[in-house]
Amino acid sequence: MEGDRSHTFAEAATLVDRLASGLQILSVRPGDRVLIVSENRLELPFFILAAARVGAVFSVLSSQITESSFERIVRQCEPRLIILESRRAELTHLCSTAKVVVIEQDFDSLSQSRHLDLPQPKGDDALALLVFTSGSTGMPRGVMLSHANIAFVTKAIMARLQYREDDRIGVFLPLSFDYGLYQIFYALMTGAALLVGRPEMSGPELPRILARHEITVLPGVPTLFAGLIKMQSWRPVELPKLRLLSNTGDHLPLPHIRQLQKLLPEAKIFPMYGLTECKRVSIMLPEEIDAHEHSVGRPLDGTEVWAESAEGARLPPGEIGEFIVRGPHVGLGYWRAPEETAKRYRLLPGGERLLITGDYGSVDADGFLHFQARSDFMIKHRGHRMSPVEIEEAACRSPEIAAAGCIKDELHDKLCLFLTTTTAERPQEATILAALAETLERAKIPDRIIYLNDLPRTANQKVDRKALRALLTSEASA
Template identity: 45%
Template sequence: MFTRHLSGLLDEAERLHGDRPFLSDDHTFTYAQFATATRQLGGWLARRGVQRGDRAIILTRNRAEQALAAFATARVGGIFAVLHGAIREASLRRILGQVTPAVAFLDETTAHLAPAFGDVPIVWVGGGALPSNGARLEQLLAREPAECPPFPGVDVDPVCLIYTSGSTGAPRGVTLSHDNILFVVAAIQERLQYVPEDVVGVFLPLSFDYGLYQVFLAAQVGASVFIGGAELAGAALLATLERQRITVLPGVPTLFAALLKLLARGGTRTLRLRALTNTGAHLPLSHVEQLRQHLPGVSVFLMYGLTECKRVSILLPEELEAHPGSVGRALPGTEAMVVDEEGRVLPPGSVGELVLQGRHVALGYWQAPEETALRYRTHPRGLGRVLYSGDLFRMDAEGFLQFVGRRDFLLKCRGFRIHPLEIEEVACGLRGVAEAGVVQEPHVDRLHLFVTASASEDAAPLRETGLLDALASRLESYKMPDKVHWVPELPKTPNGKLDRAALAGLLGTGGRP
């Protein structure tokens, strides 16, 4: 009986698309070259004692070798964790205490973190004056045979840890099985319909699950992936899209806000884009309309997901007009329910917490049984295991979901419960506003709105007459911000999302970053 596992996805892609380009950064791997390299590295890992269930930490800049190390670890039944290259040593040490890795992958950008690994064997990726201990990947691939033992596990084995911030602020690893990943990749593909001719531009870190999943999505159909660093997501974005012939651009709202500024300044050049896919946070409807105006014929897919099950819903471009503000219907094989605080399923149109069931619901949090028990519970009708998302939603009679906001981000102000998105969405709908973020002044009923200006000159009248005047006719009085701060940019997390904690910190600086 054939056991499905993550590296089997790559093996099938090699069989069907061996000579096609797969991953590109400074150089390009074909599917055949990449699959061979994962067998070489997997064999090397196995010969050095890495076994089923052992962990590998992958800590480098954004590069193709991150995916190579991940697939090679999966081949031998190991569990990989791709960490962001900007991680602080204190956070790394907390993760290492949980994971106790059998091997680590570092490069010249993260070599300063090597002492935190102690005696853990290190594979050095790329060039640079790196320490002499461990093995250099380039030399390893030049001499090792492409001989790797067969996958030793089963499809429900854990294969990947995606690290996020826990409810206590400490890092926690969402634990995904081979089957979790393979199921949801197939379900996403049914909606997005990647094709072999696609070139997917990844400017998101591969430590962010949606960046990493682009590799899996491409492998499923034989498409190509260009892996870029964060520096290419700024002023160089349009030129990079053109030069790399990108057809699919996955991103988060901050990336698309930056893209809109560039489009307003420099036009569309000769872009080959056919699809944009948004995740990570709510993309204001006004930004969707601007993207469609600047890029006619390009499909915009609005989605909702969370690391604990990867993807929940996708709104097809042709559904946007009839369902504005929706993030689509649940993926095939996914049950979505909106429940009240007692766990009772609510009727259509009611606001409650989104609860999910399906094969993509993760195994839990690595070595965090109490947090796992809070989020992963019994189905409201006793039909197995479900994930409580922590997000507020409403669902209509046709099953279309509308994101209301994170429960954690709700504000209690002037006697009302307000979600920042209610204000941010309206602010972003004003011409001249690129991005917006709302925070509450601690212990008082004062709301502060931070905004950045778009590339056009439309922001000038707002500065002169006051953004508050423009908002007054669009917001209920209790939602009106007390003060507006125009800033050059909003603080971002390493994954490119709005950093609300850092935004709140700006209150103590008079609104200055």
């Protein structure tokens, strides 16, 4: 559903088959890559499912992707087909040898393609999906997920969240974000209806949209829920149907959980923790929150998570180490990046892969995970993952900037950029931010700029992010 337009599952199945035939006519073959750059819209799930149906590897990119990121992704994955919205038609000249489909122009004719015999699905271990996130160097990296990964994790997540056939899911997360995308699979598995909303709808009108469409299931990120809390406290809308809220992307602060419980007594809240590389690590059930307030829940059934010491030893309950994840949801690695893959995935004899998360925490005696800190090399901010290096490099493109160090202030949920200048005069914050906006996606624009005379450095001259964090801590206690 989108606005007044809707399709039944039967209509959707026919549409997907027709579109899949259309993709075949465009010579999309099993294993070919199909890139999609689009805002959320009704056609998007059909294109995604059609690409999967012909055995192609699909990837949904942010509709706000910069030209430089897009170009790098095209070069890496050599797509057969690129599906664009007309508002991003300017990307066409960067599409190399790929065929280009413009959704508004081509959807109708493609969806009336004559029916062709579609290829038999390849094995479950075949690559299905690439999710592009920032690698540790700031280069976009495609997380590879197989049909088996997706099938396993979809069932495991539904075992906890238990969507029902009579549910109505409201998706206001971009489908380029994996938890937005997976709502399509949850709807297919459970028969729930799916409302394809857009991120802009998660502002002041969200409560009324939820009421009007009788949404029962709302997947979100902390900023979406912060907005919902604000609106419901200020000018509440009756939302008796809303029964399930699930949070991902970032930690949902406990005070927000308590406020949501108060404002929406009918709704159950599921805090979750995950990484794209395995989609989901743990989910907390609503009835577990009170006894485990500071946990991110238990690992999915059929998976295992433990904390490991720097020496590689499995730590006993309560001790803090790096989280290691084991299970059929652990993905295949990064697309054409064996070195990064080796850093984050550990191959066991027999071919099983473990995920080395880069996140630190402990597992308690009851099996609940307690999150402590992310590694210094990756920042997760408002649901987006980024490398501090790419933000620092972007800042240094301005001639006035001598050096840059980026960290996240977890306490205040702010992305902070420390800068030193080449000139005595320090550029205004908005000037720096506007320059950054030329090369960085919106989510990566810092919330705060802090000028320093000198940037702290480690013994081998790298930016000392621990020292930067200490600066924020001393500021908070001052």
